[in-house]
Amino acid sequence: MILALLEITLGILFLTWSADKLVAGSSSLAKHLKIAPLIIGLTIVALGTCMPEVVVSIIASLNHNSEIAIGNAVGSNITNIGLVLGLCALIHPLSIETVTIRKEIPILAVVTIIATLLLWFVGLNVLSSSLMLLGAIAFIYWLVDRGRKQRRNDEFIEGLAPNLSIKMSIFWIIVGLLVLVSSAKALIEGAVYLAHYFEIPELVIGLTLVAVGTSLPELAASLIATLKKEYGIAVGNVIGSNIFNLTLVLSAPGFVTPNQPITNRVFLTDLPVMVLMTMILVFLGFKKDNQDKIGRYSGALFLVIYVVYIGFMAVEQMV
Numbered sequence: 001m002i003l004a005l006l007e008i009t010l011g012i013l014f015l016t017w018s019a020d021k022l023v024a025g026s027s028s029l030a031k032h033l034k035i036a037p038l039i040i041g042l043t044i045v046a047l048g049t050c051m052p053e054v055v056v057s058i059i060a061s062l063n064h065n066s067e068i069a070i071g072n073a074v075g076s077n078i079t080n081i082g083l084v085l086g087l088c089a090l091i092h093p094l095s096i097e098t099v100t101i102r103k104e105i106p107i108l109a110v111v112t113i114i115a116t117l118l119l120w121f122v123g124l125n126v127l128s129s130s131l132m133l134l135g136a137i138a139f140i141y142w143l144v145d146r147g148r149k150q151r152r153n154d155e156f157i158e159g160l161a162p163n164l165s166i167k168m169s170i171f172w173i174i175v176g177l178l179v180l181v182s183s184a185k186a187l188i189e190g191a192v193y194l195a196h197y198f199e200i201p202e203l204v205i206g207l208t209l210v211a212v213g214t215s216l217p218e219l220a221a222s223l224i225a226t227l228k229k230e231y232g233i234a235v236g237n238v239i240g241s242n243i244f245n246l247t248l249v250l251s252a253p254g255f256v257t258p259n260q261p262i263t264n265r266v267f268l269t270d271l272p273v274m275v276l277m278t279m280i281l282v283f284l285g286f287k288k289d290n291q292d293k294i295g296r297y298s299g300a301l302f303l304v305i306y307v308v309y310i311g312f313m314a315v316e317q318m319v
Contacts (some may be wrong), residue, residue, distance in 0.1 A: 011187030022176030061256035072205020084308025089299025129254025136247035
């Protein structure tokens with residue numbers, strides 16, 4: 001029991017640390033290679049902050065814990081909007097007038113709907129996972145293509161990429177990846193043991209403990225961006241990560257352990273909550289008479305939905 005809690009705690013801490021080092025090393029290397037800043041921000045950073053979810057889902061699937069993998073993907077999206085955006089909007093109203101956010105929000109809406117329909121009518125198998133993976137590749141290609149058309153912004157690069165040598169950049173990329181995999185494995189082992197010990201379904205552990213733990217990089221990145229008044233980055237990080245969660249993270253179980261049965265509560269509770277939060281975000285993004293778009297009342301609404309959702313799961317377990 002104590003060992004499981006230690007594995008979970010250390011797993012979450014080192015997941016966050018290793019993701020940060022991976023992003024730092026990758027962005028610094030990209031800077032040395034003179035890659036456009038938008039490509040660094042929207043691919044390396046977004047992929048880096050959702051890397052814990054990707055690794056956790058792959059390892060969970062390899063260990064035949066597909067419910068943790070599914071719960072991690074769906075739960076992370078709920079956590080990113082409910083907890084991360086909710087807290088950031090309470091700190092300061094988040095403006096999403098930028099062209100980047102305007103284009104990413106509809107993509108997130110489409111990806112959410114398609115992923116939900118695939119789970120409902122196809123299930124999680126090689127076919128549906130392949131379509132999700134193709135979506136991730138298409139999204140990355142779109143980001144890279146758009147990044148090539150952007151002008152260089154030295155201030156954004158300096159704020160994003162640390163001044164590391166090429167050797168140190170490669171060193172931190174390798175260390176980040178190794179620690180990321182090891183800490184994800186420890187987190188999964190501890191979570192599975194805890195689920196069995198308290199007779200809690202693995203899906204619930206994935207939706208709560210694992211999802212919150214793997215969303216810490218998004219939470220840290222968005223909170224720091226909000227405090228620095230980089231509201232577009234704060235919102236864009238969440239939107240980009242949620243797109244990758246539904247295309248990369250959710251597709252992992254379909255490749256590793258295809259055709260695994262999906263618990264009814266995913267369809268009756270978890271997916272509807274995720275879709276509801278996403279559609280509210282879409283509504284706020286295109287509400288013309290709201291200058292701040294995501295204000296403090298909207299942030300409070302996201303947090304309330306998240307707390308009610310977590311509370312519902314807690315009550316469900318006690319009944």
